[in-house]
Amino acid sequence: MKKIGLFLVILVFGLVYAYTQPVIKVVDPWVRAVPPTMKNSALFMTIINDGDEDDELIEVKGDISKMIQIHRTVNENGVMKMVHVEKIEIPAHSKVELKPGGYHVMLMGLKRPLKEGEKIKFTLVFKKSGEIQIEAPVRKM
Numbered sequence: 001m002k003k004i005g006l007f008l009v010i011l012v013f014g015l016v017y018a019y020t021q022p023v024i025k026v027v028d029p030w031v032r033a034v035p036p037t038m039k040n041s042a043l044f045m046t047i048i049n050d051g052d053e054d055d056e057l058i059e060v061k062g063d064i065s066k067m068i069q070i071h072r073t074v075n076e077n078g079v080m081k082m083v084h085v086e087k088i089e090i091p092a093h094s095k096v097e098l099k100p101g102g103y104h105v106m107l108m109g110l111k112r113p114l115k116e117g118e119k120i121k122f123t124l125v126f127k128k129s130g131e132i133q134i135e136a137p138v139r140k141m
């Protein structure tokens, strides 16, 4: 009888845990095509959280450039500026668009020219959901 009780406790905790997780989906990732002389580009996507818990994109990893940072384009007295942000919050039951003029993943110091149509691999790191692998095609806006 004790064993069944323990089993039920674990089951209930398991269900509560499962239902209070963020559920992250990445839709339509793409990398901006740039001329071979340009050493920087950017990665864009839509991040959907269908879960009941908030999550945060905290890091992006990849081999295509020397450095990868999460940026936000802001309008400061009419001047567009890019600022480095530590994370992007993805609230429960919402979606956040990374797009030109807003949040983006900055690819700094490209190691080689990008070819239109090729797919580039990245690993997105979320605070709660952990690592998610994506493949983003290179295309023009």
Ligand SMILES: [Cu+2]
Pocket: 042, 071, 072, 082, 104, 105, 106
């Ligand atoms: Cu940037």
